Amino acid sequence: MDFTFDAISADEHERAQAVYTPFTQAIRDLIDAAVRTGVDGQTIEQAQHAIEAVTATLTVAEQDGTRTLRHEGTGRPIAWGNPVVGGRNAIAPPLDIQYTDRGCWAEFDLGAAYEGPPGWVHGGMCALVLDHILGEVASDQLSKPFFTGTLTCKYLRGTPLGRLRAEARLDRVDGIKAYAHGHISDTEGITVEADGVFIMPAWARDQR
Amino acid sequence: MDFTFDAISADEHERAQAVYTPFTQAIRDLIDAAVRTGVDGQTIEQAQHAIEAVTATLTVAEQDGTRTLRHEGTGRPIAWGNPVVGGRNAIAPPLDIQYTDRGCWAEFDLGAAYEGPPGWVHGGMCALVLDHILGEVASDQLSKPFFTGTLTCKYLRGTPLGRLRAEARLDRVDGIKAYAHGHISDTEGITVEADGVFIMPAWARDQR
Numbered sequence: 001m002d003f004t005f006d007a008i009s010a011d012e013h014e015r016a017q018a019v020y021t022p023f024t025q026a027i028r029d030l031i032d033a034a035v036r037t038g039v040d041g042q043t044i045e046q047a048q049h050a051i052e053a054v055t056a057t058l059t060v061a062e063q064d065g066t067r068t069l070r071h072e073g074t075g076r077p078i079a080w081g082n083p084v085v086g087g088r089n090a091i092a093p094p095l096d097i098q099y100t101d102r103g104c105w106a107e108f109d110l111g112a113a114y115e116g117p118p119g120w121v122h123g124g125m126c127a128l129v130l131d132h133i134l135g136e137v138a139s140d141q142l143s144k145p146f147f148t149g150t151l152t153c154k155y156l157r158g159t160p161l162g163r164l165r166a167e168a169r170l171d172r173v174d175g176i177k178a179y180a181h182g183h184i185s186d187t188e189g190i191t192v193e194a195d196g197v198f199i200m201p202a203w204a205r206d207q208r
Numbered sequence: 209m210d211f212t213f214d215a216i217s218a219d220e221h222e223r224a225q226a227v228y229t230p231f232t233q234a235i236r237d238l239i240d241a242a243v244r245t246g247v248d249g250q251t252i253e254q255a256q257h258a259i260e261a262v263t264a265t266l267t268v269a270e271q272d273g274t275r276t277l278r279h280e281g282t283g284r285p286i287a288w289g290n291p292v293v294g295g296r297n298a299i300a301p302p303l304d305i306q307y308t309d310r311g312c313w314a315e316f317d318l319g320a321a322y323e324g325p326p327g328w329v330h331g332g333m334c335a336l337v338l339d340h341i342l343g344e345v346a347s348d349q350l351s352k353p354f355f356t357g358t359l360t361c362k363y364l365r366g367t368p369l370g371r372l373r374a375e376a377r378l379d380r381v382d383g384i385k386a387y388a389h390g391h392i393s394d395t396e397g398i399t400v401e402a403d404g405v406f407i408m409p410a411w412a413r414d415q416r
Contacts, residue, residue: 124339
């Protein structure tokens, strides 16, 4: 596995963000509209062909190796393609993670495309968010190769669609293992708690 | 929470599937192309405006209450909007789940939009898939209100992007609790194992 990402300057990153942020948001809005639309079959079919035409304009050039870059200014990776935080991935809500001393947090919205039971966030989506945010603190903002070893999620009650908050804290690092804890909450309090053990794989241990 | 879904006839379902399946696939292809494209900023901006125009044609009519319908023939819910199996949700890979005596399985592909570390599936995506497939067996194919109480995922090794298989089995139902077990595998064997306890909420217990 290659953890030596290509670097991108602060200026380049800012210019790219200005292009990709509204573009990716447009795709997120399309996903949401597609889940909720009640238009007739002919309109759906026309939309399909229009989308296929757009995709054709994008696939003429690929840059498969640059889904993750390193920001020259901060030295941190920019996980553009990531399904939780990625600014170029329409699957990502995305979470805009804020870092504190030994932890991090993010506030975000989950709409219709993240629904499990009617009105509630899919339980697995909570697990996806929690795995990621615990992984952020375990891996020092994705800069160290610590990968999920065990993830345990306890669902205290349903998580409603809408505005949510996720938080994580690094408990301790013990050699090749990092222990993290976190939760998702709504305005009424915690809905899901998680504990994670993250492990540095064998190939990375010699490089420490 | 309303578990009394509107019914849809087998014919209507087949007609709707014929419209929504290629439409949703077109959006999945767009998401993938957007993560991987290397085209210039002007092309991205044109794509953005074209996508916004498509979305505008979809939002003129909504049907928010019908993200989940009940199939008249089978009596089972059709979770069209679901982020793991939903035929109308471009976030879903989707999993086409096959049911056996006390279990279920699905084979599916995860591409660039589901990536965590370079070349590997995001650990949280594995948790999302496992939560869903364990929930399928715990809830008798989503027909009974059993929701995730605890989910534990053990990551044995990295899960590569590409073709994968997920399996789940119902261990036992003990009153308001259902216990399920499952895993994700690639061609070399199991990559992630999961155990889940699913709970029938208080509001549903009186209706048994």
